[in-house]
Amino acid sequence: MKSAVETLNPTRVRLTVEVPFEELKDSLDAAYKKINQQVTVKGFRKGKIPARVIDQRFGRGAVLEEAVNDALPKFYTEAVNEAEVNPLGQPEVDITELKDGELLSFTAEVDVRPTIEIPDYSGIEVEVDAIEVTDEDVEKSVEQLRERFASTNPVERAAVEGDVVTVDLTAKVEGEVLPDGIADGVSYTIGSGELLDGIDAAVTGLEAGGEATFTSELKGGSAAGKEAEVTVKVTAVAARELPELDDEFAQMASEFDTLDELKADSRKRLENMKQFDQATQAQERVLEKFLELAEIPVPEKLLEDEVNTRKHNLEHHQLGQMGLSLEKYLELQGKTVEEFETETKEQAVKGIKTQFLLDELVSKEELNVEQEELTEHLFRRAASSGMSPDQFAQAVVQGGQVPMLVGEVARGKALAVVVEAAKVVDTNGEVVDLSDDEDEVEAAAETVEAVTGEAEVAEEK
Missing domain, CATH: 1.10.3120.10 (Trigger factor, C-terminal domain)
Incomplete structure (x- = not known):
């Protein structure tokens, strides 16, 4: 096999390959064997049809096509290794000449890794943010921990921001209740923004048993992205109570003895x-x-x-x-x-x-x-x-x-x-x-x- 490489641009090459016909022998034998297993000819057992009969009945061209398809990956790989290029992705192969008994020629264009000169990086200088932790940062972190240990107690009053309400939801699109548009007993903290747009305004001011309707774009489910008419019924209102920030809280919320x-x-x-x-x-x-x-x-x-x-x-x-x-x-x-x-x-x-x-x-x-x-x-x-x-x-x-x-x-x-x-x-x-x-x-x-x-x-x- 002979091969040559031509650089088309810094990231693409063309390989030109010539293969003497005798190097296709193994692939030709494999092609005849494969065709033998796929066809039947009267008077011959399956798998025992002579090559000349296959040529006569199905055409030498079909055998050559099968052999070339089988052999191309191997010859392409050999050409790549010989040229010492690093291909990226699959090549575009074009068979330029196929003479039965004489020669197979093809070209393969493929992207390659470019040759890169590593620049001198010893002089690189960058600026980053300074590490500064303020008292406000610490207070916010402790407050977040405090929120995690909050308790809730039922109250008989209208819901306000920060309360935890239990609600039943029904969503309609174009007047029809969605198959997945009913949810009962949902717990929601007013002001958290974790449910539907518009629900905070709808439930604020409602007592247990109160009901309101609002319009919101659904974020998920069968009608995600569509405007829905949502009915919300408040079944319970609970106030959140935060623990006192003291040594007792520190002992409850962490392994430390003091705040x-x-x-x-x-x-x-x-x-x-x-x-x-x-x-x-x-x-x-x-x-x-x-x-x-x-x-x-x-x-x-x-x-x-x-x-x-x-x-x-x-x-x-x-x-x-x-x-x-x-x-x-x-x-x-x-x-x-x-x-x-x-x-x-x-x-x-x-x-x-x-x-x-x-x-x-x-x-x-x-x-x-x-x-x-x-x-x-x-x-x-x-x-x-x-x-x-x-x-x-x-x-x-x-x-x-x-x-x-x-x-x-x-x-x-x-x-x-x-x-x-x-x-x-x-x-x-x-x-x-x-x-x-x-x-x-x-x-x-x-x-x-x-x-x-x-x-x-x-x-x-």
């Missing part, structure tokens, strides 16, 4: 959260600077596929679970279709460039993924997917996605290398040292995932 100790722990937890947010912010901004320094061409077909994948995931998975259409989502976001298309394309470009650049750095720095790192990443991904580690691991193995997980961790390690080399200061002018963060690699992997999205740049041969 001061509880507040000190809340401050420490808030500082840890802000420290994590600061590290994430640093990683995101360093990655932005790193991408700006590099020249990274993006294959058009790959970009098109990535944009379509992102749209599909948003529309059929994320929005589908919330009962929202794309049109309603854009309306809630205040975006036009054109703005959405532009934003999605920009995100896709950034995701592809991030994968290309960090993968190149992984290769250059010879970064390896340890089993412990992969296990930690698997545990986190399992938790975020709502599956047990064993279930998630089984799904990953069965889906052939282990290389994808390894790639995610490796890119996280690559980004961590760049972040460690960068100068990070906060808004107070203080240098931020992220090198002591034990979870730096895993946090960086999360940052990369957020940019690259669910779709992986697949290399296929």
